[in-house]
Amino acid sequence: MHILSKTLIGLVALIHSYILVFEMFLWQSRGPKVFSSFPPDLFEPTTAMAANQGLYNGFLAAGLVWALVFIKDVTWKRNVALFFLSCVAVAGLYGAMTVSQSILFVQTVPAVLAILSLMILKRGKT
Template sequence: MKILASIVIGLIAALHLYIAWFEIFAWTTRGPAVFAAFPADLFEPTQAMAANQGLYNGFLAAGLIWSLLIKDPQWHRRIATCFLLFVAIAGIFGAYTVSPRIALVQSVPAVLALLLLWLHRPR
């Protein structure tokens, strides 16, 4: 369970690193193609907002990566739980305010990782 939880946590961290990169560096170049339903003239004026949001995603990724580097099993679990809850809550809020798809991309993997993390009993 511990290895599987770590793999899922690593994948969630990688996803949030990608989101951070996208929102900080590629919002105006790749954004219109990814979000084709949005008006193309929306991306330039919202670049600073997207970059700010990307920074938060970077912090989520950093916290999850940090949790994987902690050797003490109890502290690993505590820090991972904290950042996975942040991801799950952000996904729920995004699903409510933007698109239900966000819950599938963010909240479901975070809850899965939490279950795997808490099913493992550290010694």
């Protein structure tokens, strides 16, 4: 796997690790600052929902780390990374359509760039 692909996959994993922390642990403290259009009185009652979303983002990050670090077979590494990056891209598209267009740039664009790097830069070892 090419260094550019590894870097982009690592970046997407870091983004989703941050989203996990944000949604699971910082929802009530940082949430109102980040999502200023969301009614402030709804942060407390939606804490469990946000934590659930954070957990799903954590699974996406874990899948990317699994592909990046623990899978040694080059073909499987690439395929698993493509699967999780595709999940991130689709989730980002849905979030951009239903929540905020900024999600497109935070989630979908980095995932698509990583997918393109894997598709274009097929050659290379782990």
